[in-house]
Amino acid sequence: MKKFAVMALAAVMLLSAVTGCGTSAEGEASVQSVSMICGLGSTGLTDRFAGMVTAQSETQIKKNDNATVDAIKVKVDQEVKKGDALFTYDSSQARLDLEMAQLELEQMKNELEMKKEEKEQLERDKNGAASDEQMNYALEIRQANADILEKEYKISLKAKDVEKLQNALNNVTVTSPVDGRIKSINENGGTDQMGNPLPFMTIVETSGFRVKGYVNENNAGALFEGTSVIIRSRVSDQTWKGTISLIDWENAQQSSQDRYYDGGSDDTTTSSKYPFYVELDSSDGLLLGQHVYIEPDYGQGEEQDANTLKLPSYYINDADSSPWVWAQNSKGKLEKRSLTLGDYDADMDTYVVTDGLTAEDYIAFPDETLKAGMACVTYDEGTFDPGMDMGDMGDMGDMGDMGDMSGMDMPEDGVAVLPDVDDSAAAEG
Numbered sequence: 363m364k365k366f367a368v369m370a371l372a373a374v375m376l377l378s379a380v381t382g383c384g385t386s387a388e389g390e391a392s393v394q395s396v397s398m399i400c401g402l403g404s405t406g407l408t409d410r411f412a413g414m415v416t417a418q419s420e421t422q423i424k425k426n427d428n429a430t431v432d433a434i435k436v437k438v439d440q441e442v443k444k445g446d447a448l449f450t451y452d453s454s455q456a457r458l459d460l461e462m463a464q465l466e467l468e469q470m471k472n473e474l475e476m477k478k479e480e481k482e483q484l485e486r487d488k489n490g491a492a493s494d495e496q497m498n499y500a501l502e503i504r505q506a507n508a509d510i511l512e513k514e515y516k517i518s519l520k521a522k523d524v525e526k527l528q529n530a531l532n533n534v535t536v537t538s539p540v541d542g543r544i545k546s547i548n549e550n551g552g553t554d555q556m557g558n559p560l561p562f563m564t565i566v567e568t569s570g571f572r573v574k575g576y577v578n579e580n581n582a583g584a585l586f587e588g589t590s591v592i593i594r595s596r597v598s599d600q601t602w603k604g605t606i607s608l609i610d611w612e613n614a615q616q617s618s619q620d621r622y623y624d625g626g627s628d629d630t631t632t633s634s635k636y637p638f639y640v641e642l643d644s645s646d647g648l649l650l651g652q653h654v655y656i657e658p659d660y661g662q663g664e665e666q667d668a669n670t671l672k673l674p675s676y677y678i679n680d681a682d683s684s685p686w687v688w689a690q691n692s693k694g695k696l697e698k699r700s701l702t703l704g705d706y707d708a709d710m711d712t713y714v715v716t717d718g719l720t721a722e723d724y725i726a727f728p729d730e731t732l733k734a735g736m737a738c739v740t741y742d743e744g745t746f747d748p749g750m751d752m753g754d755m756g757d758m759g760d761m762g763d764m765g766d767m768s769g770m771d772m773p774e775d776g777v778a779v780l781p782d783v784d785d786s787a788a789a790e791g
Contacts (some may be wrong), residue, residue, distance in 0.1 A: 395742035413575035422561035
């Protein structure tokens with residue numbers, strides 16, 4: 363995952379070279395900040411999604427449609443513990459139903475015994491009957507057996523009914539299965555916006571939080587279930603870590619954020635966004651309803667020694683023999699600079715540079731068109747508009763033709779919206 367992030371950074375740099383940030387003219391070469399390349403500063407190249415802290419989950423409590431609620435023991439916004447009484451059923455009718463069922467069961471058992479005695483009598487009569495009467499007795503005995511089997515089957519069904527009624531009478535009090543807060547009570551029933559019946563009660567679990575975000579179809583490839591992510595506060599430097607537990611591809615929501623391409627509002631100018639959920643390693647310091655940022659964890663949250671340069675291997679020429687890079691010299695010209703390398707990190711595909719470069723230097727991505735003495739055009743963190751989400755460059759077309767982007771509003775799901783255009787369909791939060 364971390365190695366992928368570094369490769370993604372290189373791809374973006376290469377894209378820059380192709381679209382106008384590379385050798386823009388003969389005798390010129392683009393060079394990037396070593397500090398930015400090595401991750402010693404914020405590159406602004408990580409996909410970032412808007413999110414909101416929500417309850418771990420909601421528990422719906424349904425009532426028995428065949429029973430009458432006698433008393434509701436809680437109210438909306440009340441905190442409850444597992445096992446606390448939520449409501450009770452009216453037991454008077456349940457008791458009458460149970461007594462009636464028990465009487466019917468007892469009567470059916472008596473009828474069964476009578477059928478068995480009738481069969482036994484028929485068998486005795488058959489043994490003493492003449493041969494020409496044997497067939498009639500055999501038919502009557504067969505019918506008695508059928509009646510006995512049918513009665514036994516009906517008794518088994520009635521016994522199950524009695525058991526259900528007994529359980530209902532024993533469970534006239536419905537208790538909370540979780541710790542939480544009462545979100546809603548629909549005493550009079552009703553349906554939701556989709557026409558589905560509303561639960562009698564809904565409990566928001568308070569055992570922990572999770573984070574809900576949205577991923578647009580245009581950058582859906584940036585996230586996968588199981589992806590490690592970093593949650594960032596919008597008002598401070600505080601961060602949390604977690605893992606994407608679910609991307610709900612079955613619950614698409616329409617957004618019209620792309621409509622400005624042709625001014626229309628039909629299906630061809632809308633895009634879908636999908637909710638995803640993050641299970642947190644720890645929710646300490648988070649508040650229910652708090653708005654946050656979510657970004658894939660490529661290791662950008664790990665602290666690095668500002669004096670240690672870990673340079674991606676693809677910037678280094680002849681790494682196994684006499685390593686060197688294309689670097690800008692003190693006169694702003696491109697030169698070949700020898701390096702001394704330390705340990706190699708296979709996971710990150712980086713080398714520690716012990717001599718030859720500093721974080722303040724600028725280097726170029728290796729290219730066969732590069733030549734010593736070229737004038738250097740520098741690119742660093744300050745080159746990129748800090749209000750621009752570089753993580754979704756693929757949706758922005760050819761950047762070389764976009765001109766000045768300073769007037770554009772970049773919503774948090776990474777899709778550009780022109781000034782004075784409604785961006786209400788941007789990602790939630």
